[in-house]
Amino acid sequence: MAREVNNLKTQTRTEFGKGPPPRARREGQVPAVLYGHHTEPRHLLLNALEFAAVLRAHGTNSLLTLDIEGEEQLALPKQIDVHPLTRIIEHTDLLVVRKGEKVVVEIALTLVGDSAPGTLVTQDANSIEIEADATELPEGFDVSVAGAAAGLQITAADIELPAGCTLVSDPEMLIVNILEAPSEADLEAGEDEGVAASIEQAQAADKASSAE
Template sequence: MTLQLKKRSEAGKNQVDKLRAQQIVPGVIYSKGNEAVSVSVVEKDLLKAYETYGTSSIFKVDIDGDVQQVLIKDLQMHPFKNQILHFDLYLIDMNAKIRVQVPVVLEGRDEIRVQPSVLIQMINEVEVECLPADLPSEAIYNVENMEINDQVLVKDLDIASNDKLEFFIDLEEPVAVLQEPQEEVESDLEGENMDAADVPTVSEQEAETEEN
């Protein structure tokens, strides 16, 4: 898809509020070495682009007839309404390297064979640098066959073997771990505490001896 944008000259809270009332979102496009350009977009179209591309996939925008390639840099959401207040895009030079946070996707969460178990994910994104054409949209690992206490490291992700990427995170950093459910651990501890409570203390033993 190509996202249709319009350059805008409106400034100030009143003008911006008028746009939002029409379900049009104000935004800015940034590019290296150039001034930022104020633009606007139909909210539902922007939401569709965000759901499709996220913040790590390059896509096309048409700015009053000028087609460019961009990344979504940021979306500002309303604190309690389902509404986008503002957006930032970054204009991409296909010949210059870019540094991007790539989302980590753990596939097979619902098919993990060891049950009961809890998959704990510690890292949701990994930062990489590369040419735009080499940019991966996701960093994937399939967790279906993990065993209890198994760890997924950054080096286990599918993009780790891509020599076109420069990583800005330790490849030995843990991404996720499979553990036993916490309720079972707490239940075991409660059982141990109950067993300990059943054992008489020294003073209780002495009192029982005196009675006998």
């Protein structure tokens, strides 16, 4: 369980509009909005390197202890906006949480082990939703496929949850499907069918053009 509390000093953001956020990012800060528990949203600035280090070490469900100019506040990242090219964190929404409070979060799933020879593993879902204490959130779940034979299916209900965690996702949601790996003959037949289909499509297009 992820019980480590990550301390982050913050600054209150006082400038708004189109100019300040890019300037804050150039200065190594991440604009953030803290909200929840019927409180007024608070606009903050986080140290970009420190925030990114916490996420790398403990994931996007990292419990944060924010130092807001001397005031301590527990929070969880609710949404993290990352630039698609630079991978720089551009903005984050933070949710106010309290000790003992239950929250619903997505937890990442990681496949471990090798399935039986001659099988193919397909992963249909990369995460599940659970409800758990905000201060006791798992960092992730390992899903073992070691030695799994063709025909095995793993659903959300099959994921072993720690004490205090409740599954929110549909229990029948498919996580992993173990199939028989296609043989060389199957692959060759598939290629031949694909070529034949392409020829038929080209011929149909030629006929349509001639009719016009």
